[in-house]
Structure formats: structure tokens, C-alpha cells
Amino acid sequence: MDLNIPREILLLVGDNAQGKTTLLEAIYFLSSLTSFHASSDRQLINYSVPENSIGVGRIIGEFQRKDGNHRIEARLIREPNGGNGGSRFRKEVLLDGVKRKISDVVGWFNAVIFMPQMARIIEEGPAERRRYLDMLISQVSPLYSQHLSDYGQTLSQRNALLKQLGERGGDHGQLAVWDGMLARHGAFIMHERIRALREVEETAKRIHYDLTHGEEVLRLDYQPAYDPMSLPEGQLPLAVTALADRSGFSREEIEAGMLEKLQKLQREEITRGVTTIGPHRDEMRFLGNQVDLGEFGSRGQGRTALLAMKLAEVSWLKQRTSDWPVLLFDETMSELDIQRRLDLLSGISECDQAILTSTDLSMFDGAFVNAHTVWHVAGGMVSAQ
Numbered sequence: 001m002d003l004n005i006p007r008e009i010l011l012l013v014g015d016n017a018q019g020k021t022t023l024l025e026a027i028y029f030l031s032s033l034t035s036f037h038a039s040s041d042r043q044l045i046n047y048s049v050p051e052n053s054i055g056v057g058r059i060i061g062e063f064q065r066k067d068g069n070h071r072i073e074a075r076l077i078r079e080p081n082g083g084n085g086g087s088r089f090r091k092e093v094l095l096d097g098v099k100r101k102i103s104d105v106v107g108w109f110n111a112v113i114f115m116p117q118m119a120r121i122i123e124e125g126p127a128e129r130r131r132y133l134d135m136l137i138s139q140v141s142p143l144y145s146q147h148l149s150d151y152g153q154t155l156s157q158r159n160a161l162l163k164q165l166g167e168r169g170g171d172h173g174q175l176a177v178w179d180g181m182l183a184r185h186g187a188f189i190m191h192e193r194i195r196a197l198r199e200v201e202e203t204a205k206r207i208h209y210d211l212t213h214g215e216e217v218l219r220l221d222y223q224p225a226y227d228p229m230s231l232p233e234g235q236l237p238l239a240v241t242a243l244a245d246r247s248g249f250s251r252e253e254i255e256a257g258m259l260e261k262l263q264k265l266q267r268e269e270i271t272r273g274v275t276t277i278g279p280h281r282d283e284m285r286f287l288g289n290q291v292d293l294g295e296f297g298s299r300g301q302g303r304t305a306l307l308a309m310k311l312a313e314v315s316w317l318k319q320r321t322s323d324w325p326v327l328l329f330d331e332t333m334s335e336l337d338i339q340r341r342l343d344l345l346s347g348i349s350e351c352d353q354a355i356l357t358s359t360d361l362s363m364f365d366g367a368f369v370n371a372h373t374v375w376h377v378a379g380g381m382v383s384a385q
């Protein structure tokens with residue numbers, strides 16, 4: 001299917017199971033190059049293709065940025081693996097016709113996607129929130145993706161060595177090289193997380209305050225597993241109500257602190273056979289009026305907080321990259337009361353390009369519908385009104 005998506009606000013309307021969400025996900029895939037909710041990219045391949053034949057999925061996007069026109073092509077290929085009934089899966093990504101590493105292509109086309117079910121970012125375990133944060137920051141910083149992938153590799157090597165030292169003994173000095181690398185990549189990641197959270201929070205707080213008509217104050221509480229703020233033993237921590245501001249720490253300070261801590265923990269980590277501090281164990285909590293929304297918030301509060309985050313991401317991406325990201329908002333209107341719908345629509349109007357889906361056009365304000373393009377989706381096909 002070929003679509004020429006207008007550079008404006010587009011409303012996609014259609015009954016359930018017609019392909020609205022699929023279309024948004026396809027567009028978002030060009031931005032993240034990984035599926036954010038299918039548990040694996042494999043599931044993106046048409047499920048009617050049997051495992052024993054080749055299944056292929058392809059998404060190509062042509063887009064315009066300040067620096068010119070570009071094209072991203074993503075190919076998902078599932079091939080039968082010998083005669084044993086299994087299959088192999090691979091993903092290829094081309095930028096402007098040239099095959100590239102995935103981490104090199106993330107950030108070229110930016111989109112912000114919101115679906116009500118994403119509230120699980122707030123409700124579920126810390127890994128969801130780290131993934132969310134990593135995908136967000138990767139969009140503005142290719143270096144971040146690089147450090148993230150180097151950190152992951154260093155971590156598994158270091159864990160293997162810790163285990164080996166614990167089980168068979170050996171020279172602990174071998175850890176030094178991994179400690180150094182872990183602290184270097186780890187500090188880069190933490191420093192970026194601190195900055196991104198502070199910047200996004202500033203805007204999200206304001207939007208959230210409006211969305212809740214001033215009833216709730218949203219805060220993002222970063223809780224790094226290695227905390228550069230950690231006080232020398234014996235000193236009392238800060239009052240619980242004050243969120244720590246870590247923006248004053250330089251990358252070098254974080255690196256030096258983490259390295260020192262790794263060395264202090266060496267004996268314990270060898271016994272346990274795993275690395276116990278570092279960004280792979282970081283946590284980030286969403287607070288509404290100082291209460292943890294993941295634990296104590298209602299469904300609705302979680303969704304509102306996430307909507308505020310998403311709208312904040314839009315202006316943050318614009319600030320950091322100077323291009324507007326494409327907005328993809330799935331079934332968002334039905335979540336909100338009339339006043340909040342209007343707030344949302346006026347917030348969106350600033351952007352270059354947005355796609356909003358709904359099963360029901362009456363969710364949108366009449367004047368808003370008249371001013372924008374409406375497409376209908378049925379049976380996986382799109383038609384203009």
C-alpha cells in the first residue's frame with residue numbers, strides 16, 4: 001500500500017480491527033526501528049504466512065527534514081532454518097538506499113506515538129521505563145545508542161568474569177578493564193538520562209497541570225542504581241519530599257564515582273556473580289502530587305500523565321533536533337473529557353504533521369474536523385473522505 005500522507009493534521013476514522021493502529025505502528029517503526037509492543041519484531045510479519053516458507057515485511061518511508069529529503073527502508077525477513085522446522089529472523093535497514101546499522105538510523109525520522117495501553121509504562125516494572133527512556137533519548141542522540149549498546153556488551157562480559165572469579169577464583173585485577181569501560185559508558189548514559197528527564201519534566205509538568213485543571217503536579221523521579229548523590233555513610237538522606245537535583249554532576253564526576261563504587265563492591269559482586277549498580281538497574285517513577293502513580297494512581301491518572309509526557313516529548317524533540325516529530329495519537333480522544341480534548345487539539349495544532357485515529361468522528365470538535373483532512377480505514381485500506 002502506498003500512501004501520500006499530507007503535511008498537516010490527519011484524522012483516521014474506522015471501525016475496530018480495520019488497520020488504524022497498524023498504520024500508526026508502521027510509521028512509528030521507521031522512527032524506533034524496533035517494535036515497542038509486539039514482544040518481538042517477528043510478530044510484525046503477516047501471521048498467515050506459514051513458518052516453513054519465507055515471510056517478509058517491508059516498510060519504506062520518504063520524509064522531509066530541515067536538511068533535505070530522506071528515505072528509510074526497513075526489511076523484516078523470516079526464513080526457514082534448515083529442515084528442523086524452526087526459522088531465522090533478520091532485520092535490514094537502509095538509509096537513503098545504503099544498508100546501515102540500526103543504531104545509525106535511529107534518530108533520522110522522529111515520531112511520538114501515544115496509545116492508551118501505554119500507561120503500562122507507568123504501571124509495570126522498571127525495565128519498561130528504562131526502555132521508554134532509552135528510545136526517547138536515542139532519537140536525539142546517536143551517541144547515546146552507541147554507549148547503550150557498548151554498555152550492554154561490557155556488562156555481559158563483566159558479569160561472565162565475576163561469575164568465573166566467584167566459581168573458580170583467579171586474579172581480581174582482571175576486572176579493572178571492565179570496571180573502567182562500564183563506568184565510562186554508564187556515566188554517559190546516566191548523564192544523558194538526568195538531562196533528558198529534567199528537560200522533559202519541565203514541559204510535561206506544565207502540560208499535565210493544564211490537563212488536570214491544576215489539580216495534580218507531575219514529577220519525574222529518577223532513581224539511579226548508582227547514585228552520584230549518594231552521601232557518605234552515616235549521613236542522613238534528603239527529606240523524602242524533595243526530589244534530588246543531579247543536574248550539577250559532570251559526566252567525569254559520575255564516572256569517577258561509579259568506578260570507585262564498583263571497586264568497593266568488588267568482593268560482594270564476585271560472590272553474587274552479577275553487576276549490582278549501573279544504568280541497567282536504574283528506576284524512574286512518575287509522581288502525581290508526590291504520590292507514586294505506578295503504585296497508587298488510577299488508570300486514568302496514569303494515562304493523563306503519559307499523555308502529558310508524550311506532548312512534552314514533542315516539544316523536546318523539536319528543541320533538540322529543530323524538526324517537529326510526527327505525532328501519532330491512537331484513540332486518544334475517547335480518553336478525555338470535552339475540555340481536555342480541546343486542550344489536546346490546540347496543543348497539537350502547532351505541529352507540522354499529526355495523525356489521530358478514532359472509531360468515532362464525533363469525538364472531535366466539529367470545527368476541528370472541518371479544518372482538517374479525514375481518511376477512512378476499512379479492511380486494511382485507506383480512502384479519502
Ligand SMILES: Nc1ncnc2c1ncn2[C@@H]1O[C@H](COP(=O)(O)OP(=O)(O)O)[C@@H](O)[C@H]1O
Nearest residue numbers: 015016017018019020021022043044045046047
Ligand atoms: N502479524 C499480523 N498478520 C496479519 N494480520 C495481523 C497481524 N497483526 C494484526 N493483524 C490484524 O490486523 C487487523 C487490524 O488491526 P488494528 O490495526 O489493530 O485495527 P484498528 O486499530 O483499526 O482497530 C486486525 O484484524 C488484526 O487481527
Ligand SMILES: [Mg+2]
Nearest residue numbers: 020021022330
Ligand atoms: Mg486500534
